[in-house]
Amino acid sequence: MGSLRLWNAVKGRLWWLARLVRFRIWTTRLSRALRRNGARLILDVAYPPQFEGLPVLRIVGVGEGDATLTLRIGHGVVLGRLVELEVWAGGTNVLELEDDVHVLSFTRLKLRSGRIRLGSGSHIREFCMLKSGGDLDIGRDVEVSYGTTMHCHERIELADWVGITDRVTIVDSEHTLDGTGHDHFFHRPVRADPVVIGRNTFLASNSVIAAGSRVGPNAAVAAGAVLTGGEYPGGWLIAGVPARPYKELSASEDRETAASAAQRAG
Helix, strand or coil, rough: HHHHHHHHHHHHHHHHCCCCCCCCHHHHHHHHHHCCCCEEEEEEEEECCCCCCCEEEECCCEEECCCCCCECCCCEEEEECCCCCCEEEEEEEEECCCCCCCEECCCCCEEEEEEEECCCCEEECCCCEEEECEEEECCCCCCEECCCEEECCCCCEEECCCEEEECEEEEEEEECCCCCCCCCCHHCCCEEEEECCCCCCCCCCCEECCCCCCCCCCCEEEECCCCCCCCCCCCEECCCCCCEEEEEECCCCCHHHHHHHHHHHH
């Protein structure tokens, strides 16, 4: 029995060392790539993350700021295969992965002089894209499902317990159009207005949350709904194009029932 405990302790130590070595190899590559573009890496790591594969790096020599990337990592963080990290090296960039965050395979994290924070226990599933040139703040125990896209120019805030299903789009900005055709739309000024999703709110598949949309807590957004900005009440099912409050959710209606109603209403 004593020999078995000793062997298990040795295996645990070897596993931790292998995890630490992989993390140091990756952060060394990251630091060198940043330095080649005039930037530096700042590490604040409680425990090395578990890598299913070393994240792919894409360092771009543009951006405005103090030319730093701050990487904050808590305990129990897991990164899947072929996660891509893009950094605008000239900017002030912050990536915060709190305790027990999982970022699954083929997800892309783009820091364009911005910040991305994933709160404790949050999960980002495969093929998602999170891009921030502002403040993309995701709370605790948030579930983001397959193929979801978030474009943050100024601020996107998801409160604790938000649930997002497949192929949801959240954007806080848009290029203005004047209808004249004198300029390419991509070169027109950007209008930004923060997006806020309240606590324990559910966003069903293929919904679109546009700039300036603010959804109260305990709401459900139907599949395919398009929120075009403004206030949407908490505790309601929100549906349609453009979206509007569809019906008030019963206090006795549990989360699973609300989610099913949101999918059907789409």
